Amino acid sequence: MNVELVRKGILVGLREGKVWTVVGVLKKVQKLGFSSPTLFDGSAMELLGRECRPLVKSGKVQEAVDLMEILAGFQLSIRHLVKPSDVIKHCVHNRNPNLAVRYASLLPEADILFSTIIHEFGRRRDLVSALKAYEASKKNLNGPNMYVYRTIIDACGLCGDYVQSRYIYEDLLNQKITPNIYVVNSLMNVNAHDLSYILNVYKNMQMLGVRADMASYNILLKACCLAGKVDLAQNIYKEVKDLESAGVLKLDVFTYSTIVKVFADAKLSQMALKIKQDMLSAGVSPNTIAWSSLINACANAGQVEQAILLFDEMLLAGCKPNTQCFNIILHACVEACQYDRAFRLFQSWTGSKHWDSFDGDHISSTYSNLGDGNGNRIPTVPNGKSNAHISNFAERFPFMPTTATYNILIKACGTDYYHAKALIEEMKIVGLSPNHISWSILIDIYGASGNVEGALEILRTMRDSGIKPDVIAYTTAIKVCVESKNLKQAFSLYEEMKAYEIHPNLVTYNTLLRARNRYGSLHEVQQCLAIYQDMRKAGYKPNDYYLHELIEECLLLEKVAVHLQKNADSLAIDLQGLTKVEARIVVLAVLRMTKENYALGHSVKDDMLIIIGASKADANPLRHMSGVKDAITKLLQDEIGLQVIAARTRFPLNDTKGLKSPIDSDPNFEAIMGRNELPMMMGRHTRRPVVLQRLKVTKKSLHYWLQRKERANRILLGNMTV
Incomplete structure (x- = not known):
């Protein structure tokens, strides 16, 4: 056989698009004992790629993989025929893990591709397919691959199935395989909401001889933050500081940011500020997250002035604030009832002309006269003080308001529902859409002003605008009705919720049950007993005090009814x-x-x-x-x-x-x-x-x-x- 003539014939066939004819030739040549790779030069491989890539691009991935499997059987290198990411992308889109595994098994970097496949399915929240790819990887790989184990555990976290991540880890230990630190860190991170579990994992890690790194301690601090365990977080932080002093570890900005957030959530602003000094002393510059946590610590403690000073310091340090930083400052002003200050800051940051028709005294007077709903005047800030500190940075750090920003401002309207409604319209003008929280705050404002009909109208407007009222909106409207002693309407809204298959939460149930001393009829008490029963069926922990009071009131009203019937004259x-x-x-x-x-x-x-x-x-x-x-x-x-x-x-x-x-x-x-x-x-x-x-x-x-x-x-x- 003339090898050169066969090589030329293969080139002609590939140029004419007769790839399956070429495959038939290769089968016959293989029977004659010739090696197929010797018949393919660089030009032939390029022509093969031109045949495979269009198949993948057009979505015919199954045909492309079939062809590449046959070519791989002839010992031809298929590594560069197509981009592996393109094949995996189509397989993930079609939820076809088996085809993705077949393709990955053809390539020498199969272990990396298996991890990529698992990760991509995890990103798509398709844990079933990710687990299929994981099981296939164990059969196709020669030994345990820590990168694959870590990726499947991360996929469990992305899909919200922390229990499955524990099964995978236990399976690893049952096989007498010692995980590396990255696998353990992924497991702890996925289970960070369960502090007791990750503490056990941490102890087990030490028993296995796996040395914790900085990420391990950061995850432990994160778990303490989620659990609100301030004392434990302080102990871990002290341990890490000792390790740093011994030269074992080096604290990073994430460590400092996490411990600051622990103190911020606990409203321990002074301790958070002390961590800031530790950072600076260690030569670590706070990043945006760290600054946000520090500002939030002071805001949570009601220290508005300190929060704004930290914001100034952040800007002077050259750290670009994100929208969350701005929103934290606004929220702190609103929580401190400094409504006029919140609007001044918003105006100065955005350069908004919305308030140009009002002078500063008018704005201050308007919001200071609103009151806090309890007959108390709202504290105000002297003119000029509220925006002087930020004016120099308006051009360097432009502020783009979000829906959350406007929600904070709507809350700052107090009981002025006209102004709140105007902010809803302004949101639409700047391209933002009011969300459930926006409408719920507006309903609450109408209720606080005594305009119950307006609050109920907002609930209807919310639905007309294309946003289905959620449990928060309905609960807010129910609260408005209860506070206005309109229990009939409150019960009607509760029934409407159930008709729309919106499940009441604990606040909904308590709002209705706490109104029991306002009942005026046996029917209303019986209605509330039914609500109490619904609460138990929904899985919420019942309050026996409510039940005792309701039953007593029900019996009493029945007694009154009987008495009135017997003694009508x-x-x-x-x-x-x-x-x-x-x-x-x-x-x-x-x-x-x-x-x-x-x-x-x-x-x-x-x-x-x-x-x-x-x-x-x-x-x-x-x-x-x-x-x-x-x-x-x-x-x-x-x-x-x-x-x-x-x-x-x-x-x-x-x-x-x-x-x-x-x-x-x-x-x-x-x-x-x-x-x-x-x-x-x-x-x-x-x-x-x-x-x-x-x-x-x-x-x-x-x-x-x-x-x-x-x-x-x-x-x-x-x-x-x-």
Whole structure:
């Protein structure tokens, strides 16, 4: 066979695009015992690449991999026929880990490609495919590859499956394979939310002889930060400082930034500032993250001036602030109720002309008069002080507001919903879209100003603008209704949430349950019991205090309803055995029934008699009975304006001959006490008489009260007509 002629024939076939014909020739040549690589020079390999690359580009990756597998079988180098990243990209897009593994197995750098495949599937949040690639890598690689183990653990973190990362680590240990520090660091980082777990991993790492590096300590500090363990973070920081003094480690900017954030979250600003001095002494320049954490530490502690001074220092150091830094400063001003200062800073940073129509005094006056919602004036900042420190840096560090920036400013509007609404419109003008938080703050502002209808209208506007209200928006609207004592609307919003399949959170449930003392009917209490049951079904920890109060109130209201039904034509009220609160509810319910009957044309025919309780004549009055009597007297006389007469009726029980019974002397007594209870109360086995504690509201007083109510209603209706 003439090898040169075969080589030329292969070139002609490839130029004509007959790649599969060439494959057929190679099969025949292989049977004759010739080596295929000797028939391919650089030109032939380039022509093969021209055949494979269009297949990949057009999405025919399966065909391209099939062809490259055949070519690899002829011992041809396929390494440079296509870009590996292009093949992997298409495989990940099509969620085809098996094809990606087949291709990676053809190349000498398979271990690197397996890690790339796992990483890319992890970025796409496709952990199932990433795990398939991981299992295939174990079969195709000659031995354990730490880079692959680290990548699959990172992929678990990207996909939010920290449990799977633990299984992989345990599998590694079960195989008696000692992980390197990078694998352990990845595992701790993925599980940083579980401080106890990573502390165990850290101890296990020391037992395995794996030496911790700076990243290990940074992750431990991060876990302490997430868990809010300030003392432990301080101990770790001290340990790292000691290691640095011994020349074992060198603290980096990430270490300092993390420990600063620990103190910032704990509102320990002075300790955070001390870390800043440690940084400077060690020759480490704070980066943007470190500065942001320092500023946030002071902001969280309410030290607005210190936060702004740190911001100045950051700018003088030449460190470019990010939007988060600006937002932290604005948020600190708002939390300190320095609303005018927040707007001045925003104007100076953006160079905004939005407030040019207002002078400084007007802005300061506007926001200082808003108040904080509790009748307190808002502290203001003298003109000129709020933006002088930043004006020199406006051109060097332009500030681009975000939606979060505007949300902070909307909150700074206090109860001025007109201004808040104007900021929503300004957001749209500058190309930003209000999010759920924006609308929720606006709803809260309307509610705080007493404009409940406006708050509910904003909830509807939110949906009309294309943003589906979330649990925060609904909970805010429910809070507005509860605070305005519009419980019917609050319950309606709760039902609307469920209809839209928006799951209430703990705040939603508590907002409704905490309104229990404002209930006015048995139906409302029953509604709240249903909400309590929903809360338990949703998996939230129930509050037995709420349940106890609801059940007691439900039973009490049922008792009142039964009492009113039995005594529809009588103004006799029995408060025996009731607490002061229960007694108050019963009396108010009877008065309400009396008022409703009067409005229907039924006049009051008798005095109202209220039985407090019965006791022995020579016994001291019970403290409980006295407390109920005082509470009801105060309610009727001081709060309602009725005339109340206290009375004590003595019934001699040792010699009843010739004396009228309590039933004969008081026609309402039977209705109150009941014939069956009378013998027990009269005590047949004792010689001491019984004293009945009771109150009487005169018929005349009731008439006057009812007429006064009617006149007030007529005046109100007349004014409404006018």
